Amino acid sequence: MHWADVAAKSLSHRGNTHIISTGITPSGEFHIGHLREMLTGDMLARAANEAGLDTDFIFIVDSADPLRKVYSFLGPEYEQFIGHQLGAIPAPREGDNNPDWQRFNDEGWTYADHFLTPFLEALAEIGVRPRIVDNLRSYQDGEFAQLTKVACDSADEIREIIERVSSRELASDWFPWSPIDSKGSLDGVKVTGYEYPLVYWIDSHGVEGSSDITKGQGKLPWRIDWPAKWSWIGVTCEAFGKDHGAAGGSYATGREISTLLGYQPPQPLTYEWISLRGKGAMSSSSGNTIGPIEALRLVPPQILRLLIANSKPNKAIDFDTGMGLVILADEFERLCSRDFDSEMNDENISRRKLVQVEDAKAALRLSMGEPGEIAKATSVSFRHLALLAQTKSNDDAVWKSLIETGAIKEPTKQLKDRLARMRYWIDSEHFPEEMRINILSTPNVQALSLLNDEEKSALLGLTEALRNCQWNAESIGSAIPQSAKDNGISPRSAYRAAYAALMGLEKGPRLAPILAEMDKNEILMQLDSCCQIQ
């Protein structure tokens, strides 16, 4: 059974109504790693719905979290906001990346909005449309009030849980509430007393004050904030990264604190990290990221979904924007064209094979942009489209070629969309070199030396045939094999010779349309140079 269906089935033992949650701090650009959080939750929610459970899928935006430091992508003026809540400070401005006060004052456009909005747009395109819960607003609206009271009243029990489970010692003045200080920061504030609903404090500037826990004048520390959210929202299942899931981590303390708060902790689903192939873990601060927005420019949403659907959550994913994407995309095409039902109806199928077919079927189902959408094979592989996109300068020529070869009757919206992404990909740094069509301008001696005698003689005939032929795809296409036949040689030899001379390869893509788009004289010069080496 597919991992999402297993998790959904396990959820069904708990009840019929579920809130599946995800949560991310909008501290910087979102990347593919965050997409795993969202897609893991989304797929589980879909699987739960399909299993007949009444499921709500939410995304908690941790806008109440403080700015930790002046990240490399921020202007120096952000120094003043360290410790301030992300949903309460201005967004970085185009250009110098310093705070955009005007937009903040005019529209209330915050740091959190700035990073969240494009991410939500990308998510919508991928078919992920969670209900958004803004954490800062939830504090301000008093959603945490009652739970905070319980937490503050039970400060000693909570301290005991955190110290025992995470085996770390909390400071003697630790208190389960972080008040906002006189400047708006959560850092360096010491709690000096508590009398509901006020927490008294003294900040790093020596200013004293009080914080009303029912009005969001501060927040719960993360390890309490999380279980408190479960409780007031009613979360029954949450997908989170392995960092939270490790023993002694925030889930371990959270589940005990949740029980203390009188709420059954949600079923956990921990997932592994995504790294960038050859570059290590994804990290916003080092700039080693690829965003969902950028990834979507390269490939259709279904393929990003497949990346997640195809890997069990506890498997690390090494994301590769080059050949890896080509392979993944072609895998998607293969899945689309399979007839799973007849494969499963085969009487001789082994149990093992059956599991594989079931998982493949489920992975494809969960990769669809919309629940219930039927997969349709386009009958054009990514490899092929990459070829056509490189050899045909305009889209109509691509469609004409596909129609003539009988691959399609006419271009669908899906295909047009895919071609547009393909062109973007080809122009980007991510497109794999081995897929790039490269016509040589100087002979590749090594490739030529691998030719046998027949192929070498085919090269001479080929060169003359091309010299005398009209420079269009059709004429070139017939000249290549004909030049060999005229000399009693297999057409294959002519192709081998052509690939060695023009591309330095043993085989390659259909030559005629490529050559037709090149300059005849340059091609002939290259062929002549190769002939002379013989």
Added chain:
RNA sequence: GGGCCUGUAGCUCAGUCAGGUAGAGCGUCGGACUUUUAAUCCGAUGGUCGCGGGUUCGAACCCCGUCAGGCCCGCCA
């Protein structure tokens, strides 16, 4: 130091929960086809399941140990 996860074919991984003849895809190689879509079709190749013990009639799977990689016990998806 304590704990979690991962280790199976050249690569990516299923299979481990319910022990019963080691599986897929990709790759590679060969063949077919060809006025070649690096295409397609057919076939072949491929693994002491990290290592060592134990339990069992039987272990990739359960138990103990061990090695390697990642992660957590401040913050990070």
